[in-house]
Structures are given as C-alpha cells and as structure tokens.
Amino acid sequence: METLAMHISNGIIDGPVAAVFAALALAVLTFCVLRGRRDLDDRLAPMAGLVAAFIFAVQMLNFPIFTAGVSGHLLGGALAAMLVGPWVGALCVAVVLVVQALVFGDGGVAMLGLNITNMALLGTAAAYVLIALLLRVLPRTPTGLAVTAFVSALVSVVVASQGFVLQYWLGGTTDLGGNLTGLAGTMAGVHLLIGIGEGLITATTVVTVAKVRPDLVYALRALKPAVPAPAVPVAGGAR
Numbered sequence: 001m002e003t004l005a006m007h008i009s010n011g012i013i014d015g016p017v018a019a020v021f022a023a024l025a026l027a028v029l030t031f032c033v034l035r036g037r038r039d040l041d042d043r044l045a046p047m048a049g050l051v052a053a054f055i056f057a058v059q060m061l062n063f064p065i066f067t068a069g070v071s072g073h074l075l076g077g078a079l080a081a082m083l084v085g086p087w088v089g090a091l092c093v094a095v096v097l098v099v100q101a102l103v104f105g106d107g108g109v110a111m112l113g114l115n116i117t118n119m120a121l122l123g124t125a126a127a128y129v130l131i132a133l134l135l136r137v138l139p140r141t142p143t144g145l146a147v148t149a150f151v152s153a154l155v156s157v158v159v160a161s162q163g164f165v166l167q168y169w170l171g172g173t174t175d176l177g178g179n180l181t182g183l184a185g186t187m188a189g190v191h192l193l194i195g196i197g198e199g200l201i202t203a204t205t206v207v208t209v210a211k212v213r214p215d216l217v218y219a220l221r222a223l224k225p226a227v228p229a230p231a232v233p234v235a236g237g238a239r
Helices: 015-036 044-059 077-084 086-104 109-137 142-171 180-212 218-222
Strands: 063-065 070-072
Touching: 015 086, 015 109, 015 142, 044 077, 044 086, 077 086, 077 109, 077 142, 077 180, 077 218, 086 109, 109 142, 109 218, 142 180
Parallel strands: none
Antiparallel strands: 063 070
16 A cells, blocks of 8 residues: 555545444544533633644644654544543544545545544544553653553554554455455554654643643543542451
C-alpha cells in the first residue's frame, strides 16, 4: 500500500463495509451525545470546545517517522479522554475528523465512518480504559499523570491502527496475497513510533493543565482513587 496513514482515503475499503461502519459510528456517536449530556457542566462545555480546537490545530503539525518513511500527527483520543471524558472526547475527535474530511480532504468523505470508528471511538475507548486502570494504581502526582497520559496515548494509537487492519480484512480493495499478518505488524510498528510522539504531546499538555487547573482534568475529578477497605478491629482473639 502506498500509505500507512490513519486517515483512510476513498477507494481503499469497499462501499458495503464503509456503509456498515458509517452506521456503527453514527449509532455510537448518538449514544455518546446522550451520555455526554450528563457530564456537561460549566467547566466541561467550554473545555470541550478548547480540546477540539487544540486537537485540530495540533493535527496540522506532522512529525516524520524516518524509519518508516511516513509522518504522523496527534490523533487526540487519549488527550480528549483525559480532559473531557470518553463520551464528550469521542465527539470532539469526531468533529475534528469531519471538518478535516470536508474542508481539507484529509481522509475520504465516504470513509468517514471508518475513520471515526478507528480514531474517535476505538482510540478514545482504549485510552480511557487504560486511564481508569492506571489512575487507580499510580500516584496522582505530575509524574503519575504523565505516565498515565503517555501510556494511554501510545496504546490508543496502536489500537486505532489495528481497527484499520480489521476493516481492510473485511473489505480491502487491494489483494494482499493473504499477508494480513504482515499488514498488521507493519501498521503496529509504524504507529508504535507515532504513538511515542503522541504520548509526549499528550503527557505535556495534560500535566500543564493539571498544574494550573486540576479541576479541568476530567479524569482527576471523575475517577476517584481506590479506597482501601477499613481494618476491622479484632477483640478477644481471632474469629
């Protein structure tokens, strides 16, 4: 394949598969709208706009992956999940992808469902699952927050890339000669390198916001630290 970019262009995946994923993306985004309305408050609503604008701006900046001959940019799933939560975060990334496809031609319009599924839904979901796990075991210090942001961003990029592999297996228009494993390995390797860049950007941004306004970091206020069970005093010997 000529490109390993996450933004799928028209014609790479056949029409029926693209239509199925468009319907899936629409259904999940509708659920995100309904669920995200519960989280919206005076802090989250303006923050969502800022996050979408920031992701859109940073995605314009590509960093080269010299070993792979391609370039990468922030996908934004982990960043959005940490700052505004998984539901609103998925919507922020989806809005950015729609604008990029319609205005800048970055990704095919007919492939929007595929791109939204990979980057806005799979990427954000994978990131938030890791965020929820890591924030329960790591200290909520700048270092712990940076590690959480870096790891979740790195993994989310790789997961999103494997979403493309699944889609190509279902409806790819070019015969790979049965070398789907090779495609999966190549996509994972390239996006592992891209994920390192995304992890650094995400960690730097989240820690900076947390130092100034920790109340604006959704993950810190929504995910409560694990509370150990209180010790039960034993009197008169063990029972």
